Amino acid sequence: MSKIAVIGGAGYIGSVVSHELRDMGHEVTIFDNFSTGHRRFVKDFDVFEGDIASTEDIHRFFSFYQPEALLHFAAKALVSEGEEKAVSYYRNNTLASMQLFLQAIESGCQRFIFSSTAAVYGIPKSTPIDEGVKLDPVNIYGKTKKSTEDFLFALAEKGLCQVISFRYFNAAGASSRYAVGEDHDPETHLIPNVCNAILQGKNLQIFGNDYQTQDGTCVRDFIHVDDLSRAHCLGLSYLLQDKDAKSQAINLGTTTGYSILEIVSQAKRLFGDFNFEYQDRRAGDPDNLVASNAKAKEILGWVPEHSLESILTSAMAWHKKTTSA
Ligand SMILES: NC(=O)c1ccc[n+]([C@@H]2O[C@H](COP(=O)([O-])OP(=O)(O)OC[C@H]3O[C@@H](n4cnc5c(N)ncnc54)[C@H](O)[C@@H]3O)[C@@H](O)[C@H]2O)c1
Numbered sequence: 001m002s003k004i005a006v007i008g009g010a011g012y013i014g015s016v017v018s019h020e021l022r023d024m025g026h027e028v029t030i031f032d033n034f035s036t037g038h039r040r041f042v043k044d045f046d047v048f049e050g051d052i053a054s055t056e057d058i059h060r061f062f063s064f065y066q067p068e069a070l071l072h073f074a075a076k077a078l079v080s081e082g083e084e085k086a087v088s089y090y091r092n093n094t095l096a097s098m099q100l101f102l103q104a105i106e107s108g109c110q111r112f113i114f115s116s117t118a119a120v121y122g123i124p125k126s127t128p129i130d131e132g133v134k135l136d137p138v139n140i141y142g143k144t145k146k147s148t149e150d151f152l153f154a155l156a157e158k159g160l161c162q163v164i165s166f167r168y169f170n171a172a173g174a175s176s177r178y179a180v181g182e183d184h185d186p187e188t189h190l191i192p193n194v195c196n197a198i199l200q201g202k203n204l205q206i207f208g209n210d211y212q213t214q215d216g217t218c219v220r221d222f223i224h225v226d227d228l229s230r231a232h233c234l235g236l237s238y239l240l241q242d243k244d245a246k247s248q249a250i251n252l253g254t255t256t257g258y259s260i261l262e263i264v265s266q267a268k269r270l271f272g273d274f275n276f277e278y279q280d281r282r283a284g285d286p287d288n289l290v291a292s293n294a295k296a297k298e299i300l301g302w303v304p305e306h307s308l309e310s311i312l313t314s315a316m317a318w319h320k321k322t323t324s325a
Contacts, residue, residue: 001025002240005067005109007052007100008074009045010037012182013115013171016229017071018045019178024233031061032074041180053096055103062107069111069236070104072097075145078188079119082140083283093144098151101161110161111239112152113232116249118169118221118289120146127257128292131167131249139284149249156247164235169221169253169291171228173311174318180225181318190260191222191311194267195319198274206260208281212288217260219288221253224306224314228252234300253291254304263308270312 009018009030015037022028022045030042033051048065050057052074075093076082082089101112119142120135137143152163172191174181182192197204209216231252239245258266264276296302306314 001027002068003027003029003066004236005029005031005061005065005070007031007070007072008037008115009071010034010039010042010047011073012180012184013168013225013228014071014073015041016175016178016180016225017073017232018042019175019180020229020233021236029065029067036184038183051096052100053092055099058100058103062103062109066107067109069113069239070109071113071232071236072100073115075115077117077141078186079139079141079284080188080282082144086140089140089144090147093141094147094151097148101152101155105155105160112161112163113235113239114148114152114163114165116145116149116165116167117142118167118251118253118291120149120167121289123286124288127288127290128253128255129251129290130292131251131295138286141284153247153249161247162239162245163247164239165249166231166235167249167251167291168228169223169251169289171225172222172315173224173226173306174314175226175229176314176317177226179318181315181322183322190220190263191315192319194263194274194312195316197276198267198271198316199319199323204264204274204276205279206264206276207279207285209278210281213259215259215261218285219257219259219290221255221257221290222263222308222311223253223304224311227304227306231296231300231302234302238300248295248299250296250299251291251293252296253293255291255293257288257290258308266308267312270309271316
């Protein structure tokens with residue numbers, strides 16, 4: 001059992017991981033400012049309310065709590081908002097993250113798991129994308145994550161820390177075990193918006209139908225949040241079991257891409273008909289993002305278990321419960 005700090009642990013992915021780490025026997029403390037997180041996801045956890053942009057908060061956190069490892073989920077993560085608010089995205093996702101990691105190292109915590117993103121790849125020349133592809137993000141969000149990754153790997157190269165940077169593709173679905181699902185405001189992610197369109201009888205908005213894909217809509221690789229969570233647990237064991245464990249950037253995806261229209265048609269098959277309408281493209285959205293996950297399998301023995309159907313049905317069950325609660 002180890003003492004683990006989960007930064008941004010009240011959010012969608014961080015809270016599922018916090019639950020699973022605790023079930024493994026770890027002592028988990030969450031640090032969150034609740035800007036997009038939910039108190040109901042972490043009701044019975046030890047929570048430190050603070051902001052990573054405040055050096056005082058970070059300092060206070062590490063002075064009373066000495067974790068052996070830190071998982072960092074806290075970020076602003078809306079691609080189009082990032083285009084409008086570049087300063088705030090660099091402040092939160094890069095500058096504040098750097099301060100957090102430096103303070104952790106100075107406090108004796110040197111094992112890190114960082115939430116990176118497929119957006120660091122930019123517009124890939126081919127798919128599936130493996131970790132060796134040159135990073136060339138096309139949006140501010142991806143750029144802020146790449147800067148933080150570069151910083152972490154530079155520190156790791158100097159022997160100051162060990163890092164896994166997980167590059168998630170599209171996290172989706174709900175964790176029925178831990179009663180956590182996607183609840184962002186505004187909600188920009190496709191699958192919760194499909195559920196909301198069906199449950200609230202609204203039109204689903206599809207952004208762009210002139211992409212270079214089979215049907216003109218974007219193609220994405222959707223990965224169930226429970227699969228993501230298991231990868232973090234394996235990643236943490238990898239770092240904790242070997243003090244010489246090599247730092248790694250690892251994709252987390254399924255290797256299968258679905259276009260937005262394919263998701264719509266699967267959702268209609270499962271839940272019945274609903275309407276959608278096309279809007280203009282959103283700034284910074286690449287055509288096609290599908291992961292190779294060979295490295296995650298090789299290094300962590302991780303293979304995703306959930307299908308698209310499981311993602312859709314778990315999300316819908318969670319949204320139904322939340323809407324009627
Ligand atoms: N959801 C996805 O599909 C996806 C894909 C790729 C990468 N990611 C990355 O995964 C991470 C988690 O994503 P999520 O969907 O769970 O997001 P989320 O918004 O649900 O969770 C982020 C959490 O961090 C907290 N937070 C944000 N800024 C903070 C700050 N300055 N100080 C303290 N806490 C702060 C929020 O309150 C929230 O609890 C993010 O870093 C995101 O960039 C997510």
